Amino acid sequence: MQRITLLCVGKLKEKFYAEAAAEYAKRLSRYCKLEIVELPEERLPEDPSLAQVEGALLKEAEALRRKLPPSSRLIALCVEGQLRSSEDLARTMAAWAAGAERGLEKRLVFLIGGSFGLHPSIKAEAWAKLSMSPMTFPHHLARVMLLEQIYRACQINGGTRYHK
Secondary structure: OEEEEEEEEOOOOOHHHHHHHHHHHHHHOOOEEEEEEEEOOOOOOOOOOHHHHHHHHHHHHHHHHHHOOOOEEEEEEEEEEEEOOHHHHHHHHHHHHHHHHOOOOOEEEEEEOEOOEOOHHHHHHOOEEEEOOOOOOOHHHHHHHHHHHHHHHHHHHHOOOOOO
């Protein structure tokens, strides 16, 4: 069974985001071993300077690195990432799963930054960069959207009617 981790900066505070994420996590339990790790977002003043944002992102990147499982393949969610269709993500995840079965990869790790994104250094370490859309979304919603797309990919790969 494929092992997938979501490393997320920030906690889901709104009940509706938490409920949606929990629903997709429950659905995914049939297809993969999913782990969601939440790390605290660095506190910043109301109107932070670029240097303050840079410092906070660097601290968050260090915290993310400490939580990375061994032998993981990183996928950073970021605006400059590649846009993929649901079918393409499904094909890619199937290839990752096949590699894991042969012992090539142990875990797929998706990185979701906080409200200011991810530090460039952690994005540079990622095997792939994925963009959900050229539009801007709250990072909490991005988590729900990613979980839904992972679930959709599993459904596509399973040949179900979920994906029309």
